[in-house]
Amino acid sequence: MLPMNAHDETAQVEAIMARARTAQRAYETDASQERYDRAAQAAAWAIMEPTRNRRLAELAVETTGLGNVPDKITKNHRKTLGLMRDIKGVATHGILSDDAATGITTIARPIGVIGAVVPSTNPAATPANNIINALKCGNAVVVAPSPKGVAACELLLEYIHAELGKIGLDPDLVQMIPAPGSKAKTQAMMELCDRVICTGSQNNVHRAQTCGTPAVAVGAGNVTVIVDETADLAAAAAKITASKTFDNATSCSSENSMIVVDAIYDEFIAALADEGGALVRDAAQIVSRLWPDGHLNREVIAQDADKMIAALGLAGQVPDDTKFLAVETDGIGPDHPLSGEKLSRVAALYRARDYDHAAEIAARILAYQGAGHSIGIHTARDERAVELGRHMPTCRVIVNQAHTFATGGAFNNGMPFSLSMGCGGWGGNAIDENLHWKHFLQTTKVVREIPANEPSLDEIFAEYWAEAGQ
Known part of the structure; x- marks a missing residue:
């Protein structure tokens, strides 16, 4: 034919x-x-x-x-x-x-x-x-x-x-x-x-x-999540792991980067290990295997943990119960692909001096990729979540939740259920909601005629005139 x-x-x-x-x-x-x-x-x-x-x-x-x-x-x-x-x-x-x-x-x-x-x-x-x-x-x-x-x-x-x-x-x-x-x-x-x-x-x-x-x-997803010094570390580790591994990280709401403040870094890594998150310090090996020709390796993306580990050449080098990899890095931008979306059970791991430094890293990641989509934070200080909402280029701040389940609507939050997240002007979209x-x-x-409702100039400008003059 x-x-x-x-x-x-x-x-x-x-x-x-x-x-x-x-x-x-x-x-x-x-x-x-x-x-x-x-x-x-x-x-x-x-x-x-x-x-x-x-x-x-x-x-x-x-x-x-x-x-x-x-x-x-x-x-x-x-x-x-x-x-x-x-x-x-x-x-x-x-x-x-x-x-x-x-x-x-x-x-x-x-x-x-x-x-x-x-x-x-x-x-x-x-x-x-x-x-x-x-x-x-x-x-x-x-x-x-x-x-x-x-x-x-x-x-x-x-x-x-x-x-x-x-x-x-x-x-x-x-x-x-x-x-x-x-x-x-x-x-x-x-x-x-x-x-x-x-x-x-x-x-x-x-x-x-x-x-x-x-x-x-x-718009594009590239979710970053901050874990600060006030977070419930065991709960944060469990939620991030459940979210990161769900449907083998196919979701645009899957955590791609974790930013952890120095004061609780080692403790959080231990909590993550308890949930099946394996720490990898050799970022170069992951990058070479995950992007062998400059494109994401199809033997790695959206695959079960055992297939992903084998394709990355890590068989026998990580615990048998490994569910996903947390790869230490500090690079951000086009020359550092770990800072972007990975569509796999691989997350970049950044160590921040303190919360302010963590927010700075998050802003740089979003400026590179994923602006408008969402950011997560695990914290006991709700004002930090509000601060992110006031200053980050993002349409959603997900607080103390498994990001994949929360962003597109969950039975325990108020977001409408959806598989498509608008990213506003930051992400080049006409909508900023699900x-x-x-x-x-x-x-x-x-439209019908109603009694006129025309204000006087004084009603509109009195306060301005008082400050600036007529």
């Missing part, structure tokens, strides 16, 4: 988008809040039903080579359950508010067809999250998976279509660009949809933000 040319690929995507528009118009025409809610529930149950969840997790690991099955099962379940908790009872249809004081009635409206670009690190959980949000708000959605994520996405859509059929909804509400994926197909989808939602590589994000369609995209249902909805406002 001859390969498709760009024209054929575009025509293929155009046909899919046309079906999506037809399905969306019918979905909106006969809409009700109950209908939108049932559709979201159908998509959620498609991934959460235990047998299907396991099959999706197994297929994701099998085809992408990233992460591990038990953690993907947990991620598929908890991220979806948390999202469903967040949107339960939320009004996304009809009149949202009717304010007599302003004379404004606000009406919820779908955006139309959402184009969702999703990564290989979460080939089921991320598209499911986008699909649920899209359906909840009355939209159709077309997904563009990464090449390695195609099989998992296809199976997810098969499950979703089966559930939509049970409630009489058109399967064309949820589609994906046909395999094999290509840049031309993804580009056509982004140009033809009504809003792009993009999670993944910064190359994809750039393409989304320059495609001509309004886009909500997210991607959630509000980004899949638009509104119409009915």
Whole structure:
């Protein structure tokens, strides 16, 4: 079979988008809040039903080579359950508010067809999250998976279509660009949809933000966590280890650097060892094996601990129960790759003179990579967390928590459940919050005349005039 040319690929995507528009118009025409809610529930149950969840997790690991099955099962379940908790009872249809004081009635409206670009690190959980949000708000959605994520996405859509059929909804509400994926197909989808939602590589994000369609995209992660002299060291070590090793560090919220103040450095290293974090002092060996040709080693990234250790040439050199590596370094920037995102069970370890020095190191790391995403701190002094929030280029400060679980929403914090974190202006994004249902909805406002509310000049400028004169 001859390969498709760009024209054929575009025509293929155009046909899919046309079906999506037809399905969306019918979905909106006969809409009700109950209908939108049932559709979201159908998509959620498609991934959460235990047998299907396991099959999706197994297929994701099998085809992408990233992460591990038990953690993907947990991620598929908890991220979806948390999202469903967040949107339960939320009004996304009809009149949202009717304010007599302003004379404004606000009406919820779908955006139309959402184009969702999703990564290989979460080939089921991320598209499911986008699909649920899209359906909840009355939209159709077309997904563009990464090449390695195609099989998992296809199976997810098969499950979703089966559930939509049970409630009489058109399967064309949820589609994906046909395999094999290509840049031309993804580009056509982004140009033809009504809003792009993009999670993944910064190359994809750039393409989304320059495609001509309004886009909500997210920035790069490179999480740094500070452990200060007041921290509960055993708890900090346990949380960092659980977070760093979850799904083999595929999450953008996985700790990439730990900055530990000198006063408790040795004690914390001991606590980390108790949890399976092995100290490595030969950073040069790790760098040469982790970036053998200037690119991350695929035998290391997102692999189980034993495979990662073998690929790094550390077999027999670290304890048998090692879960991840803490590599001592002091370098930051492009000539020091350990200071960047590693997508593996490897974390850089920095020793700071004191808390102020730790904050200085963290700022330098974020200036190099990961600005806007998040920073963590383990401390008994909450004012330090607030100080980081006031001065660091970051949208989230995660306090005394396992970062991977906390950043994208947890049942024990107030963040909305999401797999996509906006990074604000620091990360080149239009949003500074977790991607959630509000980004899949638009509104119409009915505006009526009300009694005039025009202030006098004195009401506005009296205090200024008193200080500066007229």
